[in-house]
Amino acid sequence: AQSVTQLDSQVPVFEEAPVELRCNYSSSVSVYLFWYVQYPNQGLQLLLKYLSGSTLVESINGFEAEFNKSQTSFHLRKPSVHISDTAEYFCAVSDLGTGGYQKVTFGIGTKLQVIP
Amino acid sequence: KAGVTQTPRYLIKTRGQQVTLSCSPISGHRSVSWYQQTPGQGLQFLFEYFSETQRNKGNFPGRFSGRQFSNSRSEMNVSTLELGDSALYLCASSLWDRDGYTFGSGTRLTVV
Numbered sequence: 001a002q003s004v005t006q007l008d009s010q011v012p013v014f015e016e017a018p019v020e021l022r023c024n025y026s027s028s029v030s031v032y033l034f035w036y037v038q039y040p041n042q043g044l045q046l047l048l049k050y051l052s053g054s055t056l057v058e059s060i061n062g063f064e065a066e067f068n069k070s071q072t073s074f075h076l077r078k079p080s081v082h083i084s085d086t087a088e089y090f091c092a093v094s095d096l097g098t099g100g101y102q103k104v105t106f107g108i109g110t111k112l113q114v115i116p
Numbered sequence: 117k118a119g120v121t122q123t124p125r126y127l128i129k130t131r132g133q134q135v136t137l138s139c140s141p142i143s144g145h146r147s148v149s150w151y152q153q154t155p156g157q158g159l160q161f162l163f164e165y166f167s168e169t170q171r172n173k174g175n176f177p178g179r180f181s182g183r184q185f186s187n188s189r190s191e192m193n194v195s196t197l198e199l200g201d202s203a204l205y206l207c208a209s210s211l212w213d214r215d216g217y218t219f220g221s222g223t224r225l226t227v228v
Contacts, residue, residue, distance in 0.1 A: 034216050043120070043206055043219030044159075051214050090159065094213055101164075101171045102148070102213035108158035 002094050005109035011061050013081055014115050020062040021076040021110045023091030032102075033074040035065055038109075047089070050074065068093045086114045118142065122207050122220035130228050134195040137223045141188050141209030146170075148190040149217065150182060153204040162205075164188055197227045 003026040014018045025031065032051055036044040048059040055067040065076045075090060088109045097103030121140040129135050140166040141148050149172075161174035165184035182192040188209075194201055204224050209215035 032214055032216075036217075036219075041221075043221045044208075044220070046216045049214075049216050092216075097172055099172055101166075101170050102198070103164075104161070104217070106151075106159040106161075 001098075002031075002093055002095050002103070002105045004091055004105050004107040005093055006110050008110050009108070010111045010113065012113045012115055015083055016080050018079050019077065019081050019085075019112065021085075021089050021091075021112065023074045023076065023107055025074070025105075027072075027073050027095060028063060030034045030095060032063075033067060034092040034094070034104075035059075035063070035074070035076050035092045036092060036106075037087045038090065044090060047076075081112070081114050083114050083116060087112060120207055120209050120218050120220035121225050122205075124223060127223060127225045129197050129225065131197055131199060131227055133197050134193060135197060135225060136191055136193045137205055137207075137225075139190045139192075139207030139209075139220060141190070141207075142211075142218055143180065143210050145209035145218070146188055147210045147213075148188065149208045150190070150192050151206045151208065152176075153206055153222070154202075159206070162192065163225055194225075199227050201225065202227045215223075 022089045034049045035047040038044045050067045058064045091107040094104045123138045147166045149158045149164040162174040168184045179195045184190045206222045208219045209212045
């Protein structure tokens, strides 16, 4: 069964500093990879996704993530964070489940706290 | 277009009672998935429905059940509530697997 590991439960970072949120998964056979963001008292929102092709994917608000097949990783980065980036970030992997359908597995989440 | 709508937003129930949560997906989305979110466990997959059929199921006891109607709206039911069922229950819909999910704002269930 697929597993998704987000090693850092909390990441404090000063405003305008760079940040990397790490994500590793267990199986790289034909996967789709996603990052979601959750603001307080809200549901999750899709931030970016990797399906195939270029290993570097970007979001509209400056985040990027790189698919690394050999390391089975999909780390999320931003060169300069803002206060508004304070939220919880979830990595997710979609692959074929035992029933023959795509199944999505989420990491436990990383809380990003941007310090003014 | 309207997003994923979950009702109610908040719910307080007593141990032993049952509860039904509702989810209306984005128009045209036939896949609806349910997750339980708690601070220590993250998002735990409950089940997925596609065109009224349960396609995937997580490792939850039989007290947790769901269904999907012909208009793609979905409900989940929890019977004989326990304190540990207190959580944020999230519904998500998708058109294709590769598109990722669109989530609702969730129903926060508190069992007292």
